[in-house]
Amino acid sequence: MAIRTAERMLGQLRDAGFKITAQRVAIVTELADDPSHPTAQELYERLRPNEAAMSFATVYNTLAALEQVHACTALALSQGPTRFDPKMDPHHHVVCDQCGKMVDLPYSESPEAAALPEGFALRSIEKIYRGVCAPCRT
Amino acid sequence: MAIRTAERMLGQLRDAGFKITAQRVAIVTELADDPSHPTAQELYERLRPNEAAMSFATVYNTLAALEQVHACTALALSQGPTRFDPKMDPHHHVVCDQCGKMVDLPYSESPEAAALPEGFALRSIEKIYRGVCAPCRT
DNA sequence: CAACCTAATTAGAATCATTCTAATTGGCAA
DNA sequence: TTGCCAATTAGAATGATTCTAATTAGGTTG
Numbered sequence: 001m002a003i004r005t006a007e008r009m010l011g012q013l014r015d016a017g018f019k020i021t022a023q024r025v026a027i028v029t030e031l032a033d034d035p036s037h038p039t040a041q042e043l044y045e046r047l048r049p050n051e052a053a054m055s056f057a058t059v060y061n062t063l064a065a066l067e068q069v070h071a072c073t074a075l076a077l078s079q080g081p082t083r084f085d086p087k088m089d090p091h092h093h094v095v096c097d098q099c100g101k102m103v104d105l106p107y108s109e110s111p112e113a114a115a116l117p118e119g120f121a122l123r124s125i126e127k128i129y130r131g132v133c134a135p136c137r138t
Numbered sequence: 139m140a141i142r143t144a145e146r147m148l149g150q151l152r153d154a155g156f157k158i159t160a161q162r163v164a165i166v167t168e169l170a171d172d173p174s175h176p177t178a179q180e181l182y183e184r185l186r187p188n189e190a191a192m193s194f195a196t197v198y199n200t201l202a203a204l205e206q207v208h209a210c211t212a213l214a215l216s217q218g219p220t221r222f223d224p225k226m227d228p229h230h231h232v233v234c235d236q237c238g239k240m241v242d243l244p245y246s247e248s249p250e251a252a253a254l255p256e257g258f259a260l261r262s263i264e265k266i267y268r269g270v271c272a273p274c275r276t
Numbered sequence: 277c278a279a280c281c282t283a284a285t286t287a288g289a290a291t292c293a294t295t296c297t298a299a300t301t302g303g304c305a306a
Numbered sequence: 307t308t309g310c311c312a313a314t315t316a317g318a319a320t321g322a323t324t325c326t327a328a329t330t331a332g333g334t335t336g
Contacts (some may be wrong), residue, residue, distance in 0.1 A: 018313090021312095041292095053313065060295075063313085064320090079214050081294090093267070096274055097268055120272060122270075125268075125322065128230065128231055128261060135237070136236035136255065156283085157332050158333095179321095195286075198324075199285085199324085200284095277336105281333100283333105284331075292321100292324090295318105303311090305308105306309095
């Protein structure tokens with residue numbers, strides 16, 4: 001499964017005309033089936049010890065490319081570094097105010113508080129409508 | 139109304155034991171009935187020309203204090219600087235992917251897309267469950 | 277209402293996250 | 307195989323926020 005997800009993501013890059021480099025393979029493989037919503041920093045630290053050279057800018061560049069081809073989503077939902085999510089079907093997020101960690105929540109209309117992680121102290125539920133405003137569309 | 143809101147916010151600070159300084163009065167007055175969700179930078183630039191001295195750190199400190207006493211909310215919903223919201227009754231937000239500006243949306247269970255700003259191109263609706271996770275609670 | 281205690285303010289440095297730069301490397305199409 | 311141009315690199319630059327250490331000023335007390 002992990003390999004299949006990674007290959008799908010790489011295919012999306014290839015189809016959009018991005019070159020498949022050793023660094024991109026490594027980053028995509030690391031992110032593909034990681035449900036922990038890692039930060040760029042975390043990915044960089046996991047990959048640096050490996051044989052292939054890896055710079056910090058490349059992690060950001062590759063994540064931006066993946067976002068562009070809709071192979072991952074950047075989650076900026078709280079203070080702290082942006083987190084990256086390879087799961088592309090619609091779902092919601094549980095966010096910790098303190099540590100910033102995020103957990104996926106399956107998409108469903110109701111009930112609101114079902115299936116929260118064990119021991120999570122819910123404070124608020126917030127809806128965000130994302131898109132592009134009229135002035136920015138011109 | 140503006141004055142009343144500002145005074146309520148200052149009262150909340152006072153009641154929590156915070157001192158009421160000229161800088162805090164200025165920041166609170168500026169934020170109180172501003173529906174534009176200003177950033178710390180924007181508040182600083184609006185206030186700097188005034189007679190009272192104002193440092194950047196003070197803007198952040200005061201906004202942190204206001205958040206602590208539940209007189210405002212910090213909104214970190216996208217890349218770019220945190221925005222601050224003095225409206226404390228439950229509501230949702232419309233966020234522009236491009237410029238980061240935010241608009242309030244009245245709280246209602248349905249329908250999803252009602253009352254969006256004129257010309258806003260909706261891309262996704264996201265639910266965020268906020269709170270504190272089990273490990274952070276200890 | 278003066279003095280004091282302590283919190284708040286200040287400028288500037290430090291830190292963290294991210295993006296940029298300019299030179300080098302390497303996919304991959306012809 | 308060659309060459310073009312995108313991708314990579316280290317390090318500097320930028321932007322947002324927090325920290326630091328010294329000074330100032332609320333507001334409580336005598």
